[in-house]
Amino acid sequence: MANERMDNVGVVVDDTLTGLRPHGAELLGEVAQYENTYRLCNLRGPSGIIVALAERIVVIRPQEG
Numbered sequence: 001m002a003n004e005r006m007d008n009v010g011v012v013v014d015d016t017l018t019g020l021r022p023h024g025a026e027l028l029g030e031v032a033q034y035e036n037t038y039r040l041c042n043l044r045g046p047s048g049i050i051v052a053l054a055e056r057i058v059v060i061r062p063q064e065g
Contacts, residue, residue, distance in 0.1 A: 017031070017041070020043060023045075023046065024045065024046030025043040025044070025045055025046070025051075026043060026044045027041060027042075027043060028041075028042040028043065028044055028050065029041070029042060033057070036057060036059060037056065037057060038054045038055060038056055038057060039054070039055040039057060040052070040053070040054050040055075041053050
């Protein structure tokens with residue numbers, strides 16, 4: 001059996017950048033926003049793995065009443 005390797009991993013996080021930068025993550029490019037739904041970015045971890053992150057944007061609407 002050949003060694004298999006996973007080069008790309010996608011995860012969902014609450015706070016994309018603030019939580020991972022202290023652990024050595026480096027932002028690649030810019031943070032992009034898809035409609036009013038997600039913030040997206042790619043990070044390079046300290047071991048060189050590139051991780052694609054998506055943060056769901058929560059819009060709080062005032063209650064009618």
